[in-house]
Amino acid sequence: MNVTVFSTTSCGICHALMQWLDKNNIKYTNKVIDEEDSAMADFLAVNDGMIGTPFSVIENGNEVVKIAGFDQPKFKSVLSL
Numbered sequence: 001m002n003v004t005v006f007s008t009t010s011c012g013i014c015h016a017l018m019q020w021l022d023k024n025n026i027k028y029t030n031k032v033i034d035e036e037d038s039a040m041a042d043f044l045a046v047n048d049g050m051i052g053t054p055f056s057v058i059e060n061g062n063e064v065v066k067i068a069g070f071d072q073p074k075f076k077s078v079l080s081l
Contacts, residue, residue: 001058001060002058002059003029003056003058003079004028004030004056004057004058004059005031005056006031006047006053006054006056007030007031007032007054008032008034008053009034010034013070016070017056020070020075026079028056031043043055046066052068054069055069056075058078
């Protein structure tokens with residue numbers, strides 16, 4: 001399973017999401033879109049027109065789930081927590 005979190009440096013909800021993922025021992029890649037041009041390009045390629053962070057992409061085999069914000073119940077469901 002691959003988890004990618006798109007965040008910004010000043011986003012408190014982004015940091016809360018990543019702390020929650022750390023607490024639940026979920027490995028993830030953080031792409032900081034306001035510091036890395038390539039991260040912004042990746043974000044724009046996958047966000048389906050949604051704006052705002054955090055924005056997460058969870059890939060599990062052929063299944064791809066996109067989550068806008070910190071929707072804890074949805075994360076728990078998708079990550080089987």
